[in-house]
Structure formats: structure tokens, C-alpha cells
Amino acid sequence: MFRPALRSSFAVIRSAAPFAHRHLSNEARSLIQKAITARPIVLFMKGTPQLPECGFSRAVVQVLDLHGVPQEKMQTYNVLADAELRSGIKEFSEWPTIPQLYVNGEFLGGCDILLGMHQSGELEKLLIDSGVIPEELPEPQQTTNSS
Numbered sequence: 042m043f044r045p046a047l048r049s050s051f052a053v054i055r056s057a058a059p060f061a062h063r064h065l066s067n068e069a070r071s072l073i074q075k076a077i078t079a080r081p082i083v084l085f086m087k088g089t090p091q092l093p094e095c096g097f098s099r100a101v102v103q104v105l106d107l108h109g110v111p112q113e114k115m116q117t118y119n120v121l122a123d124a125e126l127r128s129g130i131k132e133f134s135e136w137p138t139i140p141q142l143y144v145n146g147e148f149l150g151g152c153d154i155l156l157g158m159h160q161s162g163e164l165e166k167l168l169i170d171s172g173v174i175p176e177e178l179p180e181p182q183q184t185t186n187s188s
């Protein structure tokens with residue numbers, strides 16, 4: 042969901058500069074900058090995690106869920122609820138499609154990149170190294186008492 046504060050700020054920019062949507066204004070850029078650092082994991086998607094409105098967005102949500110990314114570490118923005126954000130994030134990230142995933146403020150990619158990283162094991166490592174999920178400790182060894 043789009044946070045109310047951010048949504049209203051975008052609305053102000055829209056009404057003040059009706060033609061600004063073709064190029065990201067400094068204000069829009071700084072709002073997106075704030076949005077991508079709102080939480081360790083930030084996902085620009087179609088729909089919501091509860092109700093994704095596209096299979097690509099759904100796949101990203103599912104992969105993050107599979108890795109146990111906690112809700113409090115993740116912020117999602119529904120680009121279908123804000124046309125300005127939908128075009129703005131593409132220009133900001135220099136990436137033409139949705140979903141778009143940021144980890145600790147760094148752009149990671151879309152669905153294909155995320156699925157590839159999931160399959161190679163890179164994603165788990167990144168999520169651990171970024172402090173998003175805890176490292177899985179090996180199962181404690183069973184000790185047998187020989188005495």
C-alpha cells in the first residue's frame with residue numbers, strides 16, 4: 042500500500058506541475074529516494090502482497106515469503122494505485138517494468154533476476170548479509186552419552 046504521506050506529496054507535485062510526469066522532478070525523485078529506503082526490502086508491485094494483480098508481482102512476493110522475509114522488514118507500493126509512481130519508478134531505476142525490488146536502498150531487479158538469484162542461492166545469501174533474515178544455524182548434533 043502507498044503510505045498516505047507519500048501519496049499526498051505526489052498529488053501536490055502532480056497538481057503543481059501537470060507536465061512533470063514525462064521527466065522526474067527533483068521532488069518526485071527525492072520522494073522515491075525516501076520510499077526505497079523506507080524499509081530494508083522495498084517492492085514496487087502491481088497490487089498488494091495479499092492480492093497481487095499480476096503473476097510477476099505475485100512470484101516476487103512468494104519468493105520473499107519462501108525465504109521468511111518478515112513483514113516489518115518489507116514495504117510494498119502498489120503502482121496500480123498511482124500512475125505517477127508507476128512511470129516515476131521506471132525512470133528512477135532505469136528499469137522498464139514492474140515489479141522492482143530494492144534491498145537496503147539498492148536496486149536489485151525484477152522478477153527474472155530475483156528468481157535466478159533464488160535458484161542459484163544468491164538471494165538467501167544477500168538476505169542474510171543484508172540483515173533481512175537470520176542465518177540458519179546448523180542443527181545441534183545429537184550427543185550420545187557413552188559412559
Ligand SMILES: N[C@@H](CCC(=O)N[C@@H](CS)C(=O)NCC(=O)O)C(=O)O
Pocket residue numbers: 087095097127137138139140150151152153154
Ligand atoms: N521480465 C520482467 C517481467 C515483468 C514485466 O514484464 N512487467 C510488465 C508487465 S506486468 C510491465 O511492468 N509492463 C509495464 C507496465 O505495466 O507499466 C521481470 O523480470 O520483472
Ligand code: FES
Pocket residue numbers: 087094095096097
Ligand atoms: S499485468 Fe499483465 S503481465 Fe503483469
